[in-house]
Amino acid sequence: MLPSVSRAAAAAVSSSSSSSSSSSSLLLISSSLSKPSAPLSLLNPFLSLSKLPVSLSKPTFPQNSRLVSSHKPPMNILNKLGFGPKTPDPSSMDSSIAQGPDDDVPAPGQQFAQFGAGCFWGVELAFQRVPGVSKTEVGYTQGFLHNPTYEDVCSGTSNHSEVVRVQYDPKECGFETLLDAFWARHDPTTLNRQGNDVGTQYRSGIYYYTPEQEKAARESLEQQQKLLNRKIVTEILPAKKFYRAEEYHQQYLAKGGRFGFKQSPAKGCNDPIRCYG
Incomplete structure (x- = not known):
């Protein structure tokens, strides 16, 4: 039941003339219910989203909404x-x-x-x-x-x-x-x-x-x-x-690396190692 909507309907009924037929009253009630003067969220902030029309409760996404990664492994x-x-x-x-x-x-x-x-x-x-x-x-x-x-x-x-x-x-x-x-x-x-x-x-x-x-x-x-x-x-x-x-x-740096500068593999050598030759 929507209390705020019912109150709006009742107000509409009470404001109609006493000489109106019962069918006119029903028409007013129907109009009040079908065309609220304020959004549903304002009429009843506690209204369950699961009970809203499908078009309101479920956002529409494209059918082909598969995620595509743009990441590529870094080049070294x-x-x-x-x-x-x-x-x-x-x-x-x-x-x-x-x-x-x-x-x-x-x-x-x-x-x-x-x-x-x-x-x-x-x-x-x-x-x-x-x-x-x-x-x-x-x-x-x-x-x-x-x-x-x-x-x-x-x-x-x-x-x-x-x-x-x-x-x-x-x-x-x-x-x-x-x-x-x-x-x-x-x-x-x-x-x-x-x-x-x-x-x-x-x-x-x-x-x-x-x-x-x-x-x-x-x-x-x-x-x-x-x-x-x-x-x-x-x-x-x-x-x-x-x-x-x-x-x-294999033994890439000892053989000279990309620039042909051989680095010593001698036991105990403390020379700085240049990672890419």
Whole structure:
């Protein structure tokens, strides 16, 4: 029932002459109800929207109102010479393989470790310089696409991280030493970003092979957090299948980078690392 509308109708009836027929009264009531002198919202502010006519209660939108994103993955040095990202074919997704453990075997007496700290060019050179590290490779891991290319990774759809897989001699180089090099190389408080490199492939991560590595990584993170006034966003996860990156990415800065200026991978070298050569 609409009280204010009823009052308007009653006023209309009382103002009519007593000689009017009953049909005229009904006509006046009908007119008052069908043509209110004020908007419904003013007549009864408590009127439920669900009871309004469809044309009033439900706004009309175009049928093809699908949201379209205009975001495009950022280009970094022409996607590091890959000349632009591409979207991977969904049919090539095989998470059962990509999400499996890294089944490669290190050299006898050696161990593996994986680190993601932004663009893998500079990160690899930093680990090349660590005494006790016998081999480094850059590649992709933690994603859902089997055998990804660099373009796949840059598309932002495969969830891979750019990492360096380090092979080291635990008798000469403890895992804690590698962790020190990892923290020193990047800002672990910026999510999916290192400097001008933006994207999930640049996220900070420690990917462990043994329970001992996991324990050391978590303890190290706690120590680092005490030194920083921003929250560390580094992920610590089991090492998953490692996909070696294209050959031109391997030891990129040591080989000269894009300008041909070789940067020293000598053990103990402290020369500043120029990320893009």
